Amino acid sequence: MSAKEPEVNQSLAADHGLKPDEYQRILDLLGRTPSFTELGIFSAMWNEHCSYKSSKIHLRTLPTDGPQVICGPGENAGVVDIGDGQAVVFKMESHNHPSYIEPYQGAATGVGGILRDVFTMGARPIAAMNALSFGAPEHPKTRSLVSGVVSGIGGYGNCFGVPTVGGEVRFHPAYNGNCLVNAFAAGLAEADQIFYSAASGVGMPVVYLGAKTGRDGVGGATMASAEFDETIEEKRPTVQVGDPFTEKRLLEACLELMASGAVISIQDMGAAGLTCSAVEMGDKGDLGVELDLDAVPCREEAMNAYEMMLSESQERMLMVLRPEKEAEAKAIFDKWDLDFAIVGKTIDEDRFLVRHGAEIKADLPLKALSGTAPEYDRPWEVTAAPSHLGDVPDLDIAEALKALIASPNLCSRRWVWEQYDNTVMADTVVRPGSDAAVVRVHGTEKGLAFTSDVTPRYCKANPVEGGKQAVAEAYRNLSATGAKPLATTDNLNFGNPEKPEIMGQFVGCIQGIGEACRALDMPIVSGNVSLYNETDGRAILPTPTIGAVGLLEHLDQVIPMAPKRGDILVLIGQTKGHLGQSALFWEIWGRDEGDAPPVDLRAEAKAGQLVRDFKAKGLISAAHDLSDGGLGIAAAEMALAAGIGVAVDGHASLAPLAWFFGEDQARYLVACPEAALAAMTEAAVATQVSLRRVGHVGGTEVVLGEASVALATLSDLHEGGFGALMGES
Amino acid sequence: MKSAVIVFPGSNCDRDMEVALTQTAGQPAARVWHKDSELPQGLDVVAIPGGFSFGDYLRCGAIGARSPIMQSVVRFAERGGLVLGVCNGFQVLTETGLLPGALMMNAGLKFVCRDVHLRVETTESPFTSAYGNGGVIRVPVAHHEGNYITDEAMLSRLKGDDRVAFTYCRPDGTDGGNPNGAMADIAGILSENRRILGMMPHPERLSDPTLGGTDGRPLFQSLLETMATA
Numbered sequence: 028m029s030a031k032e033p034e035v036n037q038s039l040a041a042d043h044g045l046k047p048d049e050y051q052r053i054l055d056l057l058g059r060t061p062s063f064t065e066l067g068i069f070s071a072m073w074n075e076h077c078s079y080k081s082s083k084i085h086l087r088t089l090p091t092d093g094p095q096v097i098c099g100p101g102e103n104a105g106v107v108d109i110g111d112g113q114a115v116v117f118k119m120e121s122h123n124h125p126s127y128i129e130p131y132q133g134a135a136t137g138v139g140g141i142l143r144d145v146f147t148m149g150a151r152p153i154a155a156m157n158a159l160s161f162g163a164p165e166h167p168k169t170r171s172l173v174s175g176v177v178s179g180i181g182g183y184g185n186c187f188g189v190p191t192v193g194g195e196v197r198f199h200p201a202y203n204g205n206c207l208v209n210a211f212a213a214g215l216a217e218a219d220q221i222f223y224s225a226a227s228g229v230g231m232p233v234v235y236l237g238a239k240t241g242r243d244g245v246g247g248a249t250m251a252s253a254e255f256d257e258t259i260e261e262k263r264p265t266v267q268v269g270d271p272f273t274e275k276r277l278l279e280a281c282l283e284l285m286a287s288g289a290v291i292s293i294q295d296m297g298a299a300g301l302t303c304s305a306v307e308m309g310d311k312g313d314l315g316v317e318l319d320l321d322a323v324p325c326r327e328e329a330m331n332a333y334e335m336m337l338s339e340s341q342e343r344m345l346m347v348l349r350p351e352k353e354a355e356a357k358a359i360f361d362k363w364d365l366d367f368a369i370v371g372k373t374i375d376e377d378r379f380l381v382r383h384g385a386e387i388k389a390d391l392p393l394k395a396l397s398g399t400a401p402e403y404d405r406p407w408e409v410t411a412a413p414s415h416l417g418d419v420p421d422l423d424i425a426e427a428l429k430a431l432i433a434s435p436n437l438c439s440r441r442w443v444w445e446q447y448d449n450t451v452m453a454d455t456v457v458r459p460g461s462d463a464a465v466v467r468v469h470g471t472e473k474g475l476a477f478t479s480d481v482t483p484r485y486c487k488a489n490p491v492e493g494g495k496q497a498v499a500e501a502y503r504n505l506s507a508t509g510a511k512p513l514a515t516t517d518n519l520n521f522g523n524p525e526k527p528e529i530m531g532q533f534v535g536c537i538q539g540i541g542e543a544c545r546a547l548d549m550p551i552v553s554g555n556v557s558l559y560n561e562t563d564g565r566a567i568l569p570t571p572t573i574g575a576v577g578l579l580e581h582l583d584q585v586i587p588m589a590p591k592r593g594d595i596l597v598l599i600g601q602t603k604g605h606l607g608q609s610a611l612f613w614e615i616w617g618r619d620e621g622d623a624p625p626v627d628l629r630a631e632a633k634a635g636q637l638v639r640d641f642k643a644k645g646l647i648s649a650a651h652d653l654s655d656g657g658l659g660i661a662a663a664e665m666a667l668a669a670g671i672g673v674a675v676d677g678h679a680s681l682a683p684l685a686w687f688f689g690e691d692q693a694r695y696l697v698a699c700p701e702a703a704l705a706a707m708t709e710a711a712v713a714t715q716v717s718l719r720r721v722g723h724v725g726g727t728e729v730v731l732g733e734a735s736v737a738l739a740t741l742s743d744l745h746e747g748g749f750g751a752l753m754g755e756s
Numbered sequence: 757m758k759s760a761v762i763v764f765p766g767s768n769c770d771r772d773m774e775v776a777l778t779q780t781a782g783q784p785a786a787r788v789w790h791k792d793s794e795l796p797q798g799l800d801v802v803a804i805p806g807g808f809s810f811g812d813y814l815r816c817g818a819i820g821a822r823s824p825i826m827q828s829v830v831r832f833a834e835r836g837g838l839v840l841g842v843c844n845g846f847q848v849l850t851e852t853g854l855l856p857g858a859l860m861m862n863a864g865l866k867f868v869c870r871d872v873h874l875r876v877e878t879t880e881s882p883f884t885s886a887y888g889n890g891g892v893i894r895v896p897v898a899h900h901e902g903n904y905i906t907d908e909a910m911l912s913r914l915k916g917d918d919r920v921a922f923t924y925c926r927p928d929g930t931d932g933g934n935p936n937g938a939m940a941d942i943a944g945i946l947s948e949n950r951r952i953l954g955m956m957p958h959p960e961r962l963s964d965p966t967l968g969g970t971d972g973r974p975l976f977q978s979l980l981e982t983m984a985t986a
Contacts, residue, residue, distance in 0.1 A: 178866065178867070181867045182867075185808075185867055185869075185898070185900075186766065186768075186808040186811065186812075187768070188768025188769075188807060188808075270811070271808070271811070272765070272766050272808060272810065272811025272812075272813075273811075275765070275766055275768065275808075276765050276766075279765070362789075362791075363765060364765065444869075445866075445867075445868055445869050445870050446866050446867045446868070446869070447867075447869060448867070448869045448898040449869055449898075450869065450896050450898060450958070450961045450967075451768055451769060451772070451806075451898060451961075452768075452771065452772060453769075453771075453772035453775065453776075453960060453961045453964070453967065454967075455967065456966060456967060456968075467966065467967075472966075582966055
């Protein structure tokens with residue numbers, strides 16, 4: 028590394044992703060040309076990934092409050108009260124760009140980052156999920172991305188020791204050039220022992236803890252704020268490398284340190300590493316920060332200030348500690364063999380001062396770095412009305428069922444989840460493959476349910492209804508598992524916000540999500556925005572992933588998905604046979620036509636409450652939410668879960684394809700003893716929810732009206748689908 | 757029954773093991789840090805839990821086997837103490853030489869987490885006596901390196917001495933269902949004195965009806981009964 032720093036000018040600023048007006052803003056702010064390190068710091072703080080400059084004004088419209096919310100967006104993760112003095116701490120975050128460039132490490136460090144967000148707040152991670160979107164199965168890159176991403180997630184989470192209990196995997200050609208890796212983590216903490224990032228006290232030591240700093244990830248956040256083109260391979264060095272063993276030690280050391288009372292404030296070093304974490308702590312605490320880079324533990328030789336400030340080396344924490352607890356803190360670091368160093372102190376002025384060697388490398392107004400970051404109200408246009416739904420071709424119901432159950436988007440995800448340790452910690456009550464996963468609150472009889480949902484086809488056709496639907500489906504998955512929905516985290520993945528039609532998708536989805544979160548009382552407590560998911564000008568489908576958490580006051584309220592032999596099947600909710608944007612049209616005929624199904628949020632709330640009430644009264648034995656593939660797929664999935672056949676009657680007036688595969692919302696299929704039907708009907712009438720008996724459980728076939736398929740055949744198709752697309756059978 | 761769980765920095769099933777031992781024994785299992793050089797006095801059982809003792813990026817359990825506490829565990833075993841190694845604990849036991857053979861990467865090259873079925877091949881051990889007449893049990897595996905291998909001579913000794921404790925099988929007990937390619941479907945083996953058991957599956961993860969199964973529990977009950985009759 029030469030000691031000579033490049034000259035700072037507009038062109039260098041452009042290389043850092045700063046637009047001319049943004050560079051001018053820096054010049055005006057400082058009244059001078061920034062140093063090379065300062066330019067790097069600005070680019071790190073003002074890129075889209077860190078500053079949310081395109082999304083902020085819309086994110087502000089989302090509901091974030093509620094009696095259950097202890098801490099909403101703005102900290103490392105959201106905190107929600109679960110009673111008995113405990114809280115669940117959770118967030119979802121994307122690692123899309125790095126995962127496309129280097130799938131194993133990109134996905135692994137995505138998991139590492141989200142786990143750190145959770146334990147930085149003082150919570151022990153108890154569950155992880157991930158929502159993955161890949162290109163078409165036949166696209167030449169897809170298999171290697173799936174294989175690398177899945178093993179990266181497993182490699183990190185399994186070693187760290189958190190059960191990965193759920194998520195989503197989807198395939199669509201719109202992700203050919205940009206896969207999505209959205210990692211979710213939840214942790215458990217004492218409600219009065221939550222740790223925040225705001226520094227307090229002047230002259231307090233700023234302590235660096237964890238892995239050494241290397242050159243990996245320099246400029247990563249800036250990379251994640253740009254579109255891809257043919258030079259993408261050159262970006263591989265900007266992807267960080269994960270070390271889950273260090274993360275595990277960091278977790279244990281941080282929790283011990285917090286219990287010792289030594290921690291005043293703490294912030295993990297994620298995107299833009301040392302820069303972002305130090306500024307965040309100072310900004311939130313209304314203090315300045317002085318850093319001495321000579322003290323930073325480095326992995327590589329001759330690192331300069333610019334590199335140290337922008338490094339995204341993983342498994343690092345910055346904290347402000349109580350000086351009188353220094354000996355105790357040191358003993359904990361030594362126990363876990365972790366590097367630590369006092370790298371600076373808090374100061375009583377609005378200043379971010381960075382020294383290296385004998386030189387001052389950066390001397391900036393600290394508040395301005397985050398507070399005055401640019402904020403845009405980008406032009407957007409309302410998404411055009413969706414195309415008309417064309418003719419429905421004739422198709423045998425049995426053939427449709429077989430094709431759907433084996434399709435890449437509906438086949439069993441066992442290939443994926445078996446690579447994740449989903450039972451470590453010995454509290455996993457409902458494992459992957461159900462509507463929502465359930466993890467016991469350790470040492471109690473309570474449970475937390477987790478799900479992640481979105482239907483990007485719907486969001487593209489109708490962003491507002493699609494946004495609502497993502498929340499509604501999460502609400503249903505939690506309810507179908509017996510959990511009361513508590514709160515939500517959103518991971519908003521979109522294309523280039525500088526294009527009005529993309530911005531229109533974003534605005535529409537946010538509107539729908541906001542309406543649904545209000546109506547269903549699932550406030551957004553944390554989240555992440557990933558924009559510029561485009562390659563050569565082609566954007567992904569709008570994909571606002573909703574991660575949601577529900578509470579079970581007692582684990583005896585868990586509703587299984589597998590029905591019992593001899594049960595009858597009862598459909599809750601109204602069926603009109605909506606085939607627009609359905610899985611039937613897309614998976615079988617490759618047609619993305621028509622409008623997304625409308626979402627009636629009042630109907631959703633009532634139906635979900637009814638299902639939970641049924642369970643509380645001991646009326647039902649199983650439940651499943653209706654989503655992609657409608658009634659036919661839900662019935663088949665319940666049969667597969669139980670290993671018992673089911674029979675569902677046809678409908679008197681609806682066409683068979685619409686009845687069995689329509690995707691009307693606010694519906695559940697429940698199984699119950701026949702004797703329960705009268706009481707259920709009475710309750711449904713009282714709450715004005717439609718309910719009808721549609722079939723029964725038994726035999727060895729899945730019967731849909733006149734059609735039937737042997738359960739064994741369906742099972743082979745369902746279980747074999749994923750291996751087949753990975754070329755393993 | 758006085759028990760202890762060894763804790764390496766990368767152990768992640770230590771709490772699960774502690775809970776299972778504590779529930780069975782009715783008295784808390786001790787946690788022993790790997791840097792300690794002595795085990796607590798008067799122990800009956802030492803358990804080495806699952807996890808990634810030192811990250812295990814190269815040879816699983818190799819560094820753990822050289823932790824200070826392991827010398828004490830070896831002495832404990834030599835005195836006839838009961839030692840249980842599960843998953844990474846099994847790997848550590850082979851690395852210390854307390855059990856023969858090695859655990860290689862799964863034949864499928866992927867991490868595998870699923871419930872497997874095991875045939876209880878012998879009830880003549882302090883770990884399996886409560887399994888009655890043997891039969892088939894269901895417990896989870898979760899590992900990347902569980903592919904047991906040893907040389908032919910050792911394999912015939914293990915079989916001849918009735919030291920194969922568990923083999924993978926199908927739900928009906930017939931051959932098959934091997935998740936990792938282990939030689940002779942071996943899921944767990946006993947030491948020569950039958951007082952050390954190493955196994956890849958996790959009995960501590962299915963010892964609670966709330967979690968969907970209790971087939972792991974008799975293993976801990978076997979230990980308790982052994983202590984009661986000793």
